[in-house]
Amino acid sequence: MKKIAKDRLSLLWPRIALNYQLFLPIAEEKVVNFSRWEEGAEVDLATLKTANSPKDIIFPQTETYLNFKQEGKRLELEMAGGRKDYLVFGVSPCDVASINLLDKVFLDEPVDQFYQEGRQKGVIIARACLNPAETCFCSSFKINPALAPAGADIATWDLGDSLLWEAQSEKGKELTADFDDLLEEVSREEQERLEQVKTGIADQLKDLPLVNLDPDLIEGGLNEIFASEIWEHLYRRCLGCAMCTYVCPTCHCYDLKDYDGNKCGERFRCWDSCMFSDFTMMAHGNPRTTQKERVRQRFMHKLVYYPNNYQAYACVGCGRCTEKCPVSLDMVKVIKKLGGERNEL
Ligand code: SF4
Ligand code: SF4
Known part of the structure; x- marks a missing residue:
């Protein structure tokens, strides 16, 4: 496990953006949503539940299949596609779980090629949810907000002045190696603190108003x-x-x-x-x-x-x-x- 100091994130974003379309939780007029990062954007990693989910990036609201052109009796068709590499940073465990559910639909036979291409081009960096809202009931669906969710390429945990960082897939390992100069090793004390934080979440979940939904x-x-x-x-x-x-x-x-x-x-x-x-x-x-x-x-x-x-x-x-x-x-x-x-x- 590694960590990145929060004050180094401003160095991380432009590095990622060199090779990926980078999407982050960004506040605009007090609404936080995953938006394309650009220099000066108001990144808000404290807001755990964005207004819209990252579904908007993985399965866009509109997506062109093909373009057509008619010349006399001739009709020319040109398939669209060619999504660019993208990275979504800060996806909560429930939203990662939702991507797994979309995968079952779109990657089952017959495979949806547009969705498949989008998933292959994407990197998902999850962020453990250390402060579930009163409207949350993820545990009713056996999702643990404090754990690294299956399906993310990298999992992160917010420990105040730094983010703990753990690669979960091959893509995640490659990316971790690319940013090695910005990452540091995690001390034993920090690992212990993480375990305490996870236990604290389990206690918080018990007190949520919707915990009895099943x-x-x-x-x-x-x-x-x-x-x-x-x-x-x-x-x-x-x-x-x-x-x-x-x-x-x-x-x-x-x-x-x-x-x-x-x-x-x-x-x-x-x-x-x-x-x-x-x-x-x-x-x-x-x-x-x-x-x-x-x-x-x-x-x-x-x-x-x-x-x-x-x-x-x-x-x-x-x-x-x-x-x-x-x-x-x-x-x-x-x-x-x-x-x-x-x-x-
Ligand atoms: S259930 Fe609520 S949000 Fe959904 S369509 Fe009806 S009024 Fe709108
Ligand atoms: S609580 Fe369930 S049904 Fe409601 S928006 Fe979230 S995933 Fe959809």
């Missing part, structure tokens, strides 16, 4: 949960705004569209949302014609359909939907209504 306690299979009467009441206040799906790090539905600029244009994909009335509209109409069906689809997908396919819930307990839904219709509410809550410990 989706494993939800009884019934697909048919019973689908037919549950909770959907009759829950959906009524939904605005269909799709905020919940856009901020969710695991939502991954998209639409394919053509921009036709008369004789030239492009085919691109863009995020879509199961909360929209025209989602999956087909020639015969929409398979889910009411908001009740759409709300149920979102939660059934995360708690039943995805687990049936990939043996994991499609939620990491980041709490963004809890914070952002304007009418408090979120994952916490649904899990509780379905009986997924332990009695007070």
Whole structure:
């Protein structure tokens, strides 16, 4: 294990940016999001939960598939792609876990080549979450915010004046070697302090308000949960705004569209949302014609359909939907209504 002094990070960023598009948690008008770093940017490593998740970088909101050009009867097609190498620094363990969930969808057969290229070009540097928010419930999905999450290339822990740094993959080891002159060895005392910090997180988790949420306690299979009467009441206040799906790090539905600029244009994909009335509209109409069906689809997908396919819930307990839904219709509410809550410990 290595460490980097915080006052050397200003030397690290430009070094990384020589070879990668560097994304960091950056504050702009008091909102912290992963943004492209440039000299003078207000880097905010203290904010653990960015407004949007790093999904925006790995699976961009819009992405061009191909460009086309028409000349007479001739149509020329040119595949897009060619993503640049990029590095995302400061990804929290729940967001790393969400990337693992996206991988299962996009890298399973048939492989999504655009996503695959994006993952191959990317480096993920995780940052342990040493101060979970009251809206967090990652431990309900067996994520430990203090541990180095599988799936990151490098894990870091904030020990005040320095970041402890541990390579986790081949890419991570190469990068660590590249920055060896900025890194230092970790002393035995610092290692012991890290262990104390990890224990402190375990204690903090026990005191979080949502610690008793446990989706494993939800009884019934697909048919019973689908037919549950909770959907009759829950959906009524939904605005269909799709905020919940856009901020969710695991939502991954998209639409394919053509921009036709008369004789030239492009085919691109863009995020879509199961909360929209025209989602999956087909020639015969929409398979889910009411908001009740759409709300149920979102939660059934995360708690039943995805687990049936990939043996994991499609939620990491980041709490963004809890914070952002304007009418408090979120994952916490649904899990509780379905009986997924332990009695007070
Ligand atoms: S559940 Fe909330 S955030 Fe999601 S579409 Fe409905 S109102 Fe919007
Ligand atoms: S459903 Fe809500 S809590 Fe779960 S990952 Fe998505 S935004 Fe986070």
